[in-house]
Amino acid sequence: MILTNSGKQAEKRQKGFTLIELLAVFVILAVLAGIAVPFIGGILENARLDATRSTAVNFYEASRLYLIGENKEFKNAEVTVSDMVDAGYISEPLKDGWGKVIKK
Numbered sequence: 001m002i003l004t005n006s007g008k009q010a011e012k013r014q015k016g017f018t019l020i021e022l023l024a025v026f027v028i029l030a031v032l033a034g035i036a037v038p039f040i041g042g043i044l045e046n047a048r049l050d051a052t053r054s055t056a057v058n059f060y061e062a063s064r065l066y067l068i069g070e071n072k073e074f075k076n077a078e079v080t081v082s083d084m085v086d087a088g089y090i091s092e093p094l095k096d097g098w099g100k101v102i103k104k
Contacts, residue, residue: 047097048097049097052096052097055094059094063077065089066079069087
């Protein structure tokens, strides 16, 4: 208890945050999260697309090496993933950016 100059008792203020202050911080964080989530989702989608493009380029280059190594005509050639695995040009199954195995 604290005595003021007039001799009356003044209430001692407790330390901490009020409910309104906590709610205001919560609302601000919710707004920031609402902005960030779609942005991060777009980044993840672009990363998956880039991984799929990279897999396609790697398959193209491996198929070129396969055709050269097998002395086959490159024009109108059909190369499958199983041909590449059997010949040793691909050591593990190809996957797209979403983790699905490319079978054909």
